[in-house]
Amino acid sequence: MIPFAYSKPTDVAGALQLAGPDSHFIAGGTNLLDLMKENVAQPQRLIDITGLPLREVTATASGGLSIGALVGNAELARHPRIEADYPLLAQAILAGASPQLRNMASSGGNLLQRTRCAYFYDSAVPCNKRAPGTGCPARSGLNRNHAILGASQHCVAVHPSDMCVALAALEATVQVQGPAGSRQIAFADFHRLPGEQPERDNTLADNELITAIELPAPRFAEHVHYLKVRDRASYAFALISVAAALRLEGERIGELRLALGGVAHKPWRDPALEARFQGQPATSATYTQIAQAMLSGAQPLAHNAFKVTLAHNAIIRALGQAQRRQGATA
Amino acid sequence: MSDSDCIPAHQPLELSINGQRHQLQVAPWMTLLDLLRDQLDLTGSKKGCDHGQCGACTVLRNGQRVNACLTLAIMCDGDCITTIEGLADDERLHPLQQAFIRHDAFQCGYCTPGQICSAVALASEGRALSRAEIQEGMSGNLCRCGAYGNIVAAVEEALPQMIASDQGGPRA
Ligand SMILES: Cc1cc2nc3c(=O)[nH]c(=O)nc-3n(C[C@H](O)[C@H](O)[C@H](O)COP(=O)(O)OP(=O)(O)OC[C@H]3O[C@@H](n4cnc5c(N)ncnc54)[C@H](O)[C@@H]3O)c2cc1C
Ligand code: SF4
Ligand code: FES
Ligand code: FES
Numbered sequence: 001m002i003p004f005a006y007s008k009p010t011d012v013a014g015a016l017q018l019a020g021p022d023s024h025f026i027a028g029g030t031n032l033l034d035l036m037k038e039n040v041a042q043p044q045r046l047i048d049i050t051g052l053p054l055r056e057v058t059a060t061a062s063g064g065l066s067i068g069a070l071v072g073n074a075e076l077a078r079h080p081r082i083e084a085d086y087p088l089l090a091q092a093i094l095a096g097a098s099p100q101l102r103n104m105a106s107s108g109g110n111l112l113q114r115t116r117c118a119y120f121y122d123s124a125v126p127c128n129k130r131a132p133g134t135g136c137p138a139r140s141g142l143n144r145n146h147a148i149l150g151a152s153q154h155c156v157a158v159h160p161s162d163m164c165v166a167l168a169a170l171e172a173t174v175q176v177q178g179p180a181g182s183r184q185i186a187f188a189d190f191h192r193l194p195g196e197q198p199e200r201d202n203t204l205a206d207n208e209l210i211t212a213i214e215l216p217a218p219r220f221a222e223h224v225h226y227l228k229v230r231d232r233a234s235y236a237f238a239l240i241s242v243a244a245a246l247r248l249e250g251e252r253i254g255e256l257r258l259a260l261g262g263v264a265h266k267p268w269r270d271p272a273l274e275a276r277f278q279g280q281p282a283t284s285a286t287y288t289q290i291a292q293a294m295l296s297g298a299q300p301l302a303h304n305a306f307k308v309t310l311a312h313n314a315i316i317r318a319l320g321q322a323q324r325r326q327g328a329t330a
Numbered sequence: 331m332s333d334s335d336c337i338p339a340h341q342p343l344e345l346s347i348n349g350q351r352h353q354l355q356v357a358p359w360m361t362l363l364d365l366l367r368d369q370l371d372l373t374g375s376k377k378g379c380d381h382g383q384c385g386a387c388t389v390l391r392n393g394q395r396v397n398a399c400l401t402l403a404i405m406c407d408g409d410c411i412t413t414i415e416g417l418a419d420d421e422r423l424h425p426l427q428q429a430f431i432r433h434d435a436f437q438c439g440y441c442t443p444g445q446i447c448s449a450v451a452l453a454s455e456g457r458a459l460s461r462a463e464i465q466e467g468m469s470g471n472l473c474r475c476g477a478y479g480n481i482v483a484a485v486e487e488a489l490p491q492m493i494a495s496d497q498g499g500p501r502a
Contacts, residue, residue: 003337003357004358004359005338005358006402006404008405026402026405029402029405030382033361033401034382034400037380037381046358074394097470098469099395099448099452099469100382100388100448100470101397101470104397234465234466235470235472
């Protein structure tokens, strides 16, 4: 780690005043410090935001929930309102990292964690995301863990978060504050595809702070399932993950939400597809059609064609599990 | 950066470690793990990977288990830290330490301090009781020697005892 200055403001305005391109906010530190040790991140100043009053989980006027950016991942997964009304989110969080890391990690930091692409982490090799314009060694190199959807010529990295896959399915919004005031970003617009600018993971500006994540009023408290497939049983990033949520009307799909992790530069969701399957029978035949449609645009790389099959089967299984699940406990 | 905030090499830090108060000067870039091991000679906490991937550095921060390698010391100002050195009651080992010996829950012992601190927190979290829950609850601690079977057996034995006697939490 290179030396840096350290400040700990006590209010949001103070934190924003210090923000800028050479400064980084630090919350749990579980991603940023890791990247600093590898010289992938080299901030000149750390702005410790753990003193800011962003630790509350509060009910919103519209019947939803506002989660302060500093609420810890472990705390959030065990929050009674999350367990009861948003079990998909609880399951996704508990599928990620380790108990230690979940104690440290914050809600805001989880959204902003960077890709685990090994070339991105190795500052001795080129990488368009870390050093724009230098090339993408993953495209022709080892790309077993990389994207099968939505990648570009310039980057084939995937977003590593589990929590974000559930937040995408639940249509959360991200509350942001910057020098010009506050704004809301729909979850689908928060993370971005790499396109021509793989150095940009999301649509947040350097000098903007996430203050909260807002969940709409609960619609999927019953038939949900988060399925994560990885190389070992725990404490590993997803090869494929599926956040599945159903509202059943008798034997039919009343409403469907489906988001995939491990497949793209952002949690992958297709609302038009979800709408198309509304009213269809809730059967494995339908789930197979959903899986096919979801993956019809897949473009695997040299080493990750297996992910297309894995994702296909995982979607069918997750929807089946969601359908069979009853009540709030997993 | 403006001139007024040239990088200070050391900043004051006050910590309680294993019940003892420390007033220290640390560089902002020093991790809690390096502070414990290099500056305070508390070498029980181990550095396996230095990247949050193994759990060998697990300590309790205000009663919660954390990876000390991904924690900046300066961010712990005012906190209570418990390390493996702080678990025994004088000469009397913590029930988990005793259980690890009884079950031979190690080979080289490098992961053991982290395993034990992690299990102490697991007990205080009050969730894991079944064998499968213990396995998942201990999954943040890798053991290169593969002593997992005996580690889980040791935790399984000590857990009910700790929860009953309220020894899950650290003594600040
Ligand atoms: C070994 C290991 C395994 C892991 N496995 C998984 C896994 O399986 N699944 C998973 O989902 N995650 C996993 N993680 C990642 C972990 O979930 C993230 O590192 C964590 O959520 C980041 O949160 P943090 O508070 O520690 O972020 P920090 O490291 O503090 O910050 C991350 C980034 O966010 C910025 N930031 C933080 N808060 C704010 C804010 N409020 N506003 C604006 N910017 C902000 C920081 O400037 C920094 O750039 C793993 C991590 C490790 C080390
Ligand atoms: S996939 Fe993206 S992050 Fe990985 S090497 Fe290519 S440009 Fe870098
Ligand atoms: S040394 Fe901290 S997790 Fe490995
Ligand atoms: S006993 Fe050797 S690493 Fe666990």
